[in-house]
Amino acid sequence: MDPLAKVLNPPQLEAVRHGEGPLLILAGAGSGKTRVLTHRIAHLLREGLARAPEILAVTFTNKAAGELRERVRKLVGASDAERMWVATFHAAGARLLRREAEALGLTRSFAIYDDGDQLAEVKRAASDLGFDAGTAKAHLSRIDKWKNAGLLPAEIELPEYDVPGKTALKVYAKYQAALQSSNALDFGDLIVRVVELFKKRDDILQNYAQRFRYILVDEFQDTNPAQYQLLRLLSSVHGNLCVVGDDDQSIYRWRGAEVDNILDFARHFPGTRTVRLEQNYRSTGRILAAAHSIIEKNERRAEKKLWTAAGDGDKLRVVVAEDERDEGARIASELYAQNARGTAYSEMAIFYRANAQSRSLEDALRARRIPYRVVRGRSFYDRAEVKDIAAYLRLCVNPRADGDLLRIINTPPRGIGDTTVDKLRASAIRQGLSLWESLEDPELPSNVRSKLLPFKALIEKLRSGVSASAADAIELVIEGTGYADRLRLEGEEGEERLENLMELVGAAREFDRAWNGEDPVTTAPEPAPPPKERPLVPNPLTQTHGQYMRAVRAPGALGSASLTDDAPGLKPDMSAALAAADRDEADTPLLGFLEQLALVGDADAEGGGDRAALMTLHAAKGLEFDAVWMTGLEERVFPSGRALGQTGPTASGAEDPAELAEERRLCYVGMTRARKKLTLTLARCRSLFGELRFNQPSRFVRELSPDLTEGLGALERLAERPQWGAQKTDDDFDQRPRYPGDPPTMRNKMRFSRDEPASKPPMKEAAPGVDRVGSGSRVRHPTFGVGTVEGVDGVGPARKLEVRFGPGVGLKRVLARFVDKA
DNA sequence: TATTGATTGTTTTTT
DNA sequence: ACAATCAATA
Numbered sequence: 059m060d061p062l063a064k065v066l067n068p069p070q071l072e073a074v075r076h077g078e079g080p081l082l083i084l085a086g087a088g089s090g091k092t093r094v095l096t097h098r099i100a101h102l103l104r105e106g107l108a109r110a111p112e113i114l115a116v117t118f119t120n121k122a123a124g125e126l127r128e129r130v131r132k133l134v135g136a137s138d139a140e141r142m143w144v145a146t147f148h149a150a151g152a153r154l155l156r157r158e159a160e161a162l163g164l165t166r167s168f169a170i171y172d173d174g175d176q177l178a179e180v181k182r183a184a185s186d187l188g189f190d191a192g193t194a195k196a197h198l199s200r201i202d203k204w205k206n207a208g209l210l211p212a213e214i215e216l217p218e219y220d221v222p223g224k225t226a227l228k229v230y231a232k233y234q235a236a237l238q239s240s241n242a243l244d245f246g247d248l249i250v251r252v253v254e255l256f257k258k259r260d261d262i263l264q265n266y267a268q269r270f271r272y273i274l275v276d277e278f279q280d281t282n283p284a285q286y287q288l289l290r291l292l293s294s295v296h297g298n299l300c301v302v303g304d305d306d307q308s309i310y311r312w313r314g315a316e317v318d319n320i321l322d323f324a325r326h327f328p329g330t331r332t333v334r335l336e337q338n339y340r341s342t343g344r345i346l347a348a349a350h351s352i353i354e355k356n357e358r359r360a361e362k363k364l365w366t367a368a369g370d371g372d373k374l375r376v377v378v379a380e381d382e383r384d385e386g387a388r389i390a391s392e393l394y395a396q397n398a399r400g401t402a403y404s405e406m407a408i409f410y411r412a413n414a415q416s417r418s419l420e421d422a423l424r425a426r427r428i429p430y431r432v433v434r435g436r437s438f439y440d441r442a443e444v445k446d447i448a449a450y451l452r453l454c455v456n457p458r459a460d461g462d463l464l465r466i467i468n469t470p471p472r473g474i475g476d477t478t479v480d481k482l483r484a485s486a487i488r489q490g491l492s493l494w495e496s497l498e499d500p501e502l503p504s505n506v507r508s509k510l511l512p513f514k515a516l517i518e519k520l521r522s523g524v525s526a527s528a529a530d531a532i533e534l535v536i537e538g539t540g541y542a543d544r545l546r547l548e549g550e551e552g553e554e555r556l557e558n559l560m561e562l563v564g565a566a567r568e569f570d571r572a573w574n575g576e577d578p579v580t581t582a583p584e585p586a587p588p589p590k591e592r593p594l595v596p597n598p599l600t601q602t603h604g605q606y607m608r609a610v611r612a613p614g615a616l617g618s619a620s621l622t623d624d625a626p627g628l629k630p631d632m633s634a635a636l637a638a639a640d641r642d643e644a645d646t647p648l649l650g651f652l653e654q655l656a657l658v659g660d661a662d663a664e665g666g667g668d669r670a671a672l673m674t675l676h677a678a679k680g681l682e683f684d685a686v687w688m689t690g691l692e693e694r695v696f697p698s699g700r701a702l703g704q705t706g707p708t709a710s711g712a713e714d715p716a717e718l719a720e721e722r723r724l725c726y727v728g729m730t731r732a733r734k735k736l737t738l739t740l741a742r743c744r745s746l747f748g749e750l751r752f753n754q755p756s757r758f759v760r761e762l763s764p765d766l767t768e769g770l771g772a773l774e775r776l777a778e779r780p781q782w783g784a785q786k787t788d789d790d791f792d793q794r795p796r797y798p799g800d801p802p803t804m805r806n807k808m809r810f811s812r813d814e815p816a817s818k819p820p821m822k823e824a825a826p827g828v829d830r831v832g833s834g835s836r837v838r839h840p841t842f843g844v845g846t847v848e849g850v851d852g853v854g855p856a857r858k859l860e861v862r863f864g865p866g867v868g869l870k871r872v873l874a875r876f877v878d879k880a
Numbered sequence: 881t882a883t884t885g886a887t888t889g890t891t892t893t894t895t
Numbered sequence: 896a897c898a899a900t901c902a903a904t905a
Contacts, residue, residue: 117894118894118895119894119895120894120895121894122894146894146895147894148894148895149895151895152895172895173893173895245895246895248895249895277894280894309892310892310894312891312892312893313892313893313894313895411891411892412890412892413891413892414890414891471881473881475881476881657895674891674892674893675892676891676892676894677892677893677894679894680894698891699891700891700892701891705890705891706889706890706891720892724892747889747890
C-alpha cells in the first residue's frame with residue numbers, strides 16, 4: 059500500500075496524486091490543505107512529473123510562504139526546495155520584475171512603494187493636476203480598485219457622467235507616470251505590471267509559461283482579478299494550475315478579492331478536477347456544527363460541510379456583558395480560570411471586529427496581569443523613523459526615486475522648506491529630469507542652490523560610503539545625516555525612536571549574516587537556552603519580540619529555520635528564507651534587506667512566551683487556538699455597521715447583502731479557529747464613536763441553536779428589558795432604572811469590584827511577560843544576548859532598561875518590549 | 881517654520 | 896472619544 063495513504067485521507071490522496079490538468083481543491087477550515095500542497099509538490103517531483111525549477115507555489119502571506127517552503131524542504135530536501143519558486147504573489151512578482159525590469163523601462167533596483175509612499179505620490183499627482191490634494195485618498199482607493207482589477211490607465215473607459223471617476227483616472231495616469239520616472243512600483247504594480255509585461259512581450263511570457271510546468275496557489279479565494287489574469291497567463295502553456303481555497307473563508311472582498319474566482323474556476327478551466335476536503339482535524343463537532351449553521355445561510359457557495367472524527371465537545375457559550383469594560387473583565391477572568399485549569403495562555407485568543415475594540419480588552423487583561431500580545435500589522439517597519447532611513451537608503455540605490463528624496467530632503471530639518479522644494483520640483487518638471495538631477499540646476503536662484511547643494515553632497519557622501527552590508531549602511535545613514543543627533547535632542551520620544559533604529563540595525567545585522575551564510579552570533583555568555591540539536595538563532599524579523607528559532611542550515615545555503623510538526627511554536631525564519639529566494643535577483647544584502655523591508659512586515663512576529671493573543675478576526679485567519687473568545691457580537695459591531703448601511707460615507711440605511719455575506723464568512727472564519735472551546739461575548743451597551751449605544755445582539759448569536767450553545771437565556775432576558783436612548787455620561791448610566799439581576803452600576807463596581815477578586819491573582823511563573831522584569835533580572839535580548847538589568851526607566855513594555863550584557867557588548871539601554879526573561 | 885485650533889472621519893489592511 | 900490632518904496664525 060502507498061505509504062502516503064497513511065498520512066492522507068482519500069480526498070487528500072486524490073488531490074496529491076492528480077496529474078496533469080487543472081485541479082480545484084476546496085479545502086474547508088482545518089482540513090489539512092497545507093499538507094496536501096506539500097505532499098503534492100513532493101509527489102510531482104518523485105513521479106518525475108516536474109523538476110524543482112518548474113514548480114511555482116504562491117501564497118498571500120510571507121508566513122504561509124515560509125511555512126510552505128519549510129515543510130516542502132522537509133519532504134524533498136533543501137536543494138530541490140531552493141530551486142523552486144515558493145513565494146507570495148507580490149514577492150514572486152517583484153522577483154520576476156527585477157529580472158525583466160528593462161523590458162518595462164525600469165532598472166533592477168526599482169523601489170517598492172508602500173501605502174504611505176503611494177498616498178504621498180497620489181497627493182502630488184493630484185495637486186500637480188490642479189486638483190485638491192485632500193481628495194487624494196478617494197482617488198487612491200479608485201486607483202487601487204483599478205489595479206486590483208488589472209486595469210492600467212490606458213485600458214479604462216468611463217461613462218461621460220462619471221465625473222469623479224474621470225478626475226481619478228487623470229490622477230491615476232499622472233501617478234503611474236510619476237512612479238515610472240521614479241523607477242518605482244507600488245504593491246499593485248507587482249502584479250499588474252507583470253500582466254502588462256506578459257501582454258506586451260509574448261517572448262517573455264512564453265519563457266515563464268514554459269518554465270512553470272506546475273503552478274500551485276494557496277488561499278485562492280482571496281485572489282483579485284489581476285492575480286487571476288496573471289495565473290491564467292502563466293499556466294497557459296501547461297495548464298497545470300492547482301488552486302486551493304475555501305470560498306467560505308473569503309474575507310478580503312474590500313481589497314479586491316473576487317470569490318467568483320474560486321466559485322467559477324471549474325467553469326473557466328474546462329477539464330478541472332474538483333476535490334473537496336471536508337474532514338476537519340481541528341475543532342470539536344459542536345464548533346463545526348455551529349460554524350456551519352452560520353455559513354450555510356450564505357447563498358452563493360460551493361456546497362461543503364465539515365465533519366470530524368473527534369467528539370461533540372463542549373457547548374459553545376454566549377456571555378452577555380453589561381458594557382465593554384464588563385466584557386473585558388469577564389473574558390479576563392475566564393482566561394485566568396482556563397489557565398488555572400491547565401490551558402496555556404498561548405493557546406487562547408480573543409478576536410474582535412475592529413482594532414478599536416482592543417483597548418477595553420487590553421485594559422482588562424492588564425488589570426488582571428494576564429500576559430497577552432496584540433497581533434497587529436507591520437507596526438515596527440511602519441514607524442516614521444524606519445521609513446525615513448529606508449528612504450535615504452533607497453535614494454542612494456535609486457537616485458530617480460523622487461518620493462524618497464522629497465521625504466527626507468528636510469528630515470532632519472536643514473532649512474529646505476516648501477518654497478525651496480517647489481522651486482526644485484518646478485525645475486525638474488520643466489526640464490523633464492528627476493529631482494535628484496535637478497538639484498544643481500544652474501537656473502535655480504543661488505539662495506535655493508546654496509541649500510540644495512549641501513544636501514546633494516550629503517547623499518553623495520552616503521552613496522559612496524554605503525557598502526554591501528545593510529547594517530553598516532543604516533548606521534552610516536543614522537549618524538551621517540544628523541538624524542541621530544536630531545533625535546537625541548528630542549528627549550523622551552526621540553530616545554525611543556533611536557532605540558527603534560538600533561533595533562533596525564540589529565535586524566539588518568542578522569540579515570547580513572544570513573546573507574553571507576554565516577552562523578548567527580550568540581552573544582549569550584552562558585549556554586544557549588534550550589538545548590536543541592542546533593543553535594538558536596534570533597530571527598531578525600521577529601526579534602522585536604525576542605523570539606528564538608531553530609537554525610537549520612543546508613550545505614552552502616542560507617540559514618533558515620523550520621516550522622515542524624514536532625516543534626510547535628517555532629516559526630520559519632522569514633528573512634533568511636527570503637534572502638535565499640531572492641539572492642540571485644538582488645546583488646547585495648543591502649538590496650535584499652530593502653526588499654524585505656518593503657515586502658515583509660513584522661506582522662508574522664509571534665510573541666515569545668506564554669501569552670494570550672488579541673487580534674482582529676481578519677488577522678485570525680489561518681491560525682488556531684484551544685480556546686477562543688469572539689467579542690462584540692452585536693449588530694453594528696459584528697456584523698459591522700457598514701454592512702448594515704448604518705455607518706460611514708455609504709450609509710444608506712439599507713443592508714448590503716454582499717457585505718453581510720462577507721461578515722458571515724468572517725464569523726465562520728473566527729469560529730473555526732477554535733479547537734475546543736468557543737465563547738461569544740456581547741455587551742448590552744457599548745461606547746462607540748463617542749456615544750453610548752445599545753446594540754441588538756448580533757444575528758450571529760441569535761441564530762445559534764440551543765443544542766449547541768449555553769447562555770442563550772441571557773439574550774432573552776436582555777430582549778425583555780426596555781431600551782433607553784443614548785446616554786452620554788457615566789452618571790446617566792448609573793441612574794438607569796435597576797432591574798433584579800442587573801449587575802452593579804459603575805460606581806458600585808468600584809466599591810464592590812464584582813469581577814475583580816479582592817486580591818490580585820498571583821502571577822504565574824509560566825507567564826514570562828516583560829512586565830515584571832526589574833533591576834537584577836536576567837533578560838535576553840535578541841541582538842545583545844543575555845544580560846542583567848541594572849536600571850529601569852518608566853513603566854510598561856515601552857520603558858527602558860539599562861542592561862549589562864556580556865563582554866564586548868557592555869551596558870546598553872534597551873526597550874523592555876525587546877527583551878524576554880532569561 | 882513651528883504651533884495652534886478646527887475639522888474630519890473613523891472595518892477589516894495578506895502585500 | 897479620539898487621533899490625525901489641515902488651514903490659519905504667530
